[in-house]
Amino acid sequence: MSGLRERKKQQTRQHISDVATGLFIERGFEAVTVAEIAEAAEVSVNTVYNYFPAKEDLFFDRATDSIERPARRVLERAPGESATEAILRGLRQDIEERQPWVGLSEGYGKFMRTVFASPALLHRLREMQQQTGQRLAEVLRAEAGAAADDRIPELVSEHLMSVQASVFRTGGACLLNDEPVPEVAKRMLEMLDDAQWLMSDRVLDYARRPAA
The missing domain is CATH 1.10.10.60 (Homeodomain-like)
Structure with a gap:
């Protein structure tokens, strides 16, 4: 029951x-x-x-899931996979599979226009982004065994959240212009590839889980 x-x-x-x-x-x-x-x-x-x-x-009825998603991907990363690789892999998979939270669906432009027209919703969106970064930094610190005064977990988190935000902004701008969903997904994946190409080895290797 x-x-x-x-x-x-x-x-x-x-x-x-x-x-x-x-x-x-x-x-x-x-x-x-x-x-x-x-x-x-x-x-x-x-x-x-x-x-x-x-x-x-x-x-924003799925706010909790959105906030926890990057941290959860780090916690669930595969043996031999770094925290950064896990987050980028998950984001790429979400785009390819057109997961609802990525926004790759017809009519999502209306959703975004509603957000941009509301100061209250924009404020809540910024709060969610901040909470997502803070939660990710907490997990990165624990998974890397970083000291309490080590700034690297926060910096890695900020970098990864900036990449995610840029990818989502690219998709949102395209959807607001009513571009076809397949083309929007293609542009988001291209931006994600470019962002990964620009990352240093230290970011890419951060918190790598030992191989099995």
Whole structure:
């Protein structure tokens, strides 16, 4: 029964988020109230807040997964693989497979326009990017066995997050111009290849897991 309850909760959460996102894209983030979202989703306002403590959470409903993804890839890297290689490999695979969080889908340009039109959503996006980098730096420090005063984990994290942000910005700009998804994916992969080519060996080899 607990598994069924959890599935129903996840379904309710996703339904509320989908309804909210549709309203935000149609009318703009600031123009839509939580009460209107609750009415459209046929739930109470309290139910909305039980699932989403802040209005911005309704739009960025996968924020936790996004923040944890680079760190998780480092933790799950293969024997002989470095932290940088694991992150770049995962990002490349996401683009090739058109994973939802990469944004390579028809209509994603509307999603991005909604973000850029809202100071609150832009602020939350910057917060998420900062939290992602901080979480990655924590994992890099632990995996590399770096001392507490060693700045290298933070610098490697900042570098990798800058690469990821640049790749996503490239894709977002293309989608805003309504370019075909296959062409957008191609340009994102080319930028990722160029960024990797420019990396020093120290960054590429950082926190390499011993071979099995």
